[in-house]
Amino acid sequence: MTELCEQVHAWAEAYPQVPLQVWCATVHLPRGSYYAWRRRQLNPSEDRRRAAVGRAPVGYSTTQTGHAVSDDQIMAWILAILEQENPWYGYRKVTAVLRQQYGLIINPKKVYRLMKAWHLLWPDRPPKSRYPRKLARNWVITRPNQLWQTDITYGYIAGEDRFFYVQAILDVCDRSIVAYHIGLTCRAADAAQTLQRAVQARQTEWGPEPPVIRTDNGPQFTAHVFEAQCQAFGLTHERIPVATPNANAYIEAWHALLDRECLSQEFATYAEAYAAVTRWIAFYNQRRLHGALGYRSPAQMRHAVANGQAQWTPLCA
Numbered sequence: 001m002t003e004l005c006e007q008v009h010a011w012a013e014a015y016p017q018v019p020l021q022v023w024c025a026t027v028h029l030p031r032g033s034y035y036a037w038r039r040r041q042l043n044p045s046e047d048r049r050r051a052a053v054g055r056a057p058v059g060y061s062t063t064q065t066g067h068a069v070s071d072d073q074i075m076a077w078i079l080a081i082l083e084q085e086n087p088w089y090g091y092r093k094v095t096a097v098l099r100q101q102y103g104l105i106i107n108p109k110k111v112y113r114l115m116k117a118w119h120l121l122w123p124d125r126p127p128k129s130r131y132p133r134k135l136a137r138n139w140v141i142t143r144p145n146q147l148w149q150t151d152i153t154y155g156y157i158a159g160e161d162r163f164f165y166v167q168a169i170l171d172v173c174d175r176s177i178v179a180y181h182i183g184l185t186c187r188a189a190d191a192a193q194t195l196q197r198a199v200q201a202r203q204t205e206w207g208p209e210p211p212v213i214r215t216d217n218g219p220q221f222t223a224h225v226f227e228a229q230c231q232a233f234g235l236t237h238e239r240i241p242v243a244t245p246n247a248n249a250y251i252e253a254w255h256a257l258l259d260r261e262c263l264s265q266e267f268a269t270y271a272e273a274y275a276a277v278t279r280w281i282a283f284y285n286q287r288r289l290h291g292a293l294g295y296r297s298p299a300q301m302r303h304a305v306a307n308g309q310a311q312w313t314p315l316c317a
Contacts (some may be wrong), residue, residue, distance in 0.1 A: 004029045005037040061110065064103040075114055077102060082120065086288060088261045090122060091115050096295035142314045144302070145206035147172045148198065149214045149251040149317075150221075152186050153258065155277070159268030166258065166277060167191055167220075169198045169213070170251045172317050176285050176298035177254070178202055182274050188223030195226070199233045214238040216248060250317065257284070 004027050011023045024031045060068045081097050082089060089097070091112040098104045098111065115121050139147050150169040157164060165186035169178045179198035181190050195213065202211075213235050215221035221239065230237040240247035262280040267273035286299045293301040294310060304310035 002037065005034050008034055009038065057110075057113070061104055061106045064105060069102075069104060071114060074098070074104070074106070075118065077104075078111070078114060078118075078120070086261065086283075088122075089289070092291065093289045093295065096289055100295075139212070139317050140314055141173050141317050143312060144171050144173045145202050145211045146209075147214060147317055148178065148211050149248050150191070150194070151216060151248055151251045151255065152191075152218065152220065153255045153263075155259075155263040155267070155273060157267045157270055157273050159272075160270060162270075164270060164273055167194055168251065168254065168258075168281070169194060170254055171202075171211075172250050172315070173312055174298050174302055175250070175254075175290055175293060176302070177281050180281060182277055184270065186220060188220045188225045191220040191223075192226045192229040195229050195233075195235075199235075203233075210234045210236070212236045212238055214240065214248060216240055216245070217242055 007027060008020070008023045008029055011018070011026075012020055020034070021031060024034055057071070060070050061074060062068055077098060078094055081094055081101075085097060086093075092108055094115065095106060095108045095111045098106055112121070141147055148169050148171055150167060152165055152167045154163045154165045156162075162184070164182065164184050166180065166182050167186050167190065168180040170176070171178055178201055179194050181194040183190060210233065213230060215237070217239050220226060221237075227237060245252050258277075258280070262277055265276065267276065285297065287297050289295045289297060290301070292313075296304060296310075301310060305312060
C-alpha cells in the first residue's frame with residue numbers, strides 16, 4: 001500500500017494537470033488511502049497518537065457515599081467474595097456482590113479487568129453445536145407454584161467407590177429448590193416422598209390451582225406410586241417427550257450448577273457427601289445470586305416480590 005501511495009504521489013507531482021483520481025484508478029488505490037498516507041507524511045506525530053493506548057486506569061472507585069476505594073482494596077474484597085461466598089462466581093456476580101455488600105459504584109468491565117489481571121476468570125466455555133430443534137414452550141410462567149420440574153442426578157464417593165443420587169424439585173418461576181432427596185438409592189417411593197415434602201412446603205401458597213409437575217420418562221416417575229401421589233394432591237403430571245431434555249431445561253441447568261460447584265469435589269464418605277450437598281442447596285436457595293432474578297438469590301427474590309420491590313418476569317417453559 002505504501003509503494004502504491006508513493007507511486008501515485010510521484011505521478012501527481014510530475015503531472016499536476018492530471019486529476020489525482022485518474023492516477024489512483026490506474027493502480028486501483030482508493031483515494032481515501034492516499035489521503036490518509038499523505039496526511040501521515042505531513043504529520044508523523046499522528047501515527048504515534050493513533051498507536052497510543054487509551055487513558056490509564058484511575059486506580060480507584062467510589063462508594064455511594066462518595067468515598068474513594070483503591071483498586072488494591074477492591075481486589076481484596078474480590079478475593080474475600082470468592083473465598084467466602086462462592087469460588088465459582090464470574091465477574092458479573094462479583095460485581096453484583098461488590099455493589100450490594102460494599103455499596104461500590106463499579107462497572108463490570110473494571111471487575112473483569114481486575115480479575116483477569118489476577119487470573120481469576122474461568123475459561124470460556126466451548127461453543128455448543130447448534131442443531132435445529134423444537135423447544136417445548138407450552139407454558140407461560142407468571143408466578144411461583146405454577147410449574148415444577150424434577151429430575152435425578154448422581155455424585156461419586158471416591159472413598160467408598162460408589163455413587164449416590166440427588167432428586168430435586170425446582171420451581172421454574174422463583175428457581176428455588178422446593179424439596180429434595182439424597183440417598184444411595186432413588187426409587188419411585190423416594191420420588192413420591194420428595195413430592196409430598198414439596199407439597200407440604202408450598203400447599204398454602206398456590207390457592208385453587210395446584211402446580212404442574214414435569215418429569216422425564218424415568219422409571220421412578222412412570223411408576224404407579226408416583227402417579228398415585230400426584231393424583232392424591234391434585235397435581236397434573238407432565239412427562240416430556242423421549243430424548244428432549246431441553247423441555248426440562250431449568251432443572252437440567254440446576255444439575256449443571258450442582259455438578260460444577262458441589263459434586264466436582266472429592267468425597268471420602270457418604271455422610272460427607274450428604275452434608276456437602278445439603279449445605280450447598282441451602283446456600284443456593286438463600287444466598288447464591290441468580291442472573292435471571294436480577295442478581296438475587298431465590299429467597300431474596302421471593303422477599304422482594306412480597307414487599308413490592310420486584311415482580312416476576314414472565315417466561316416460557
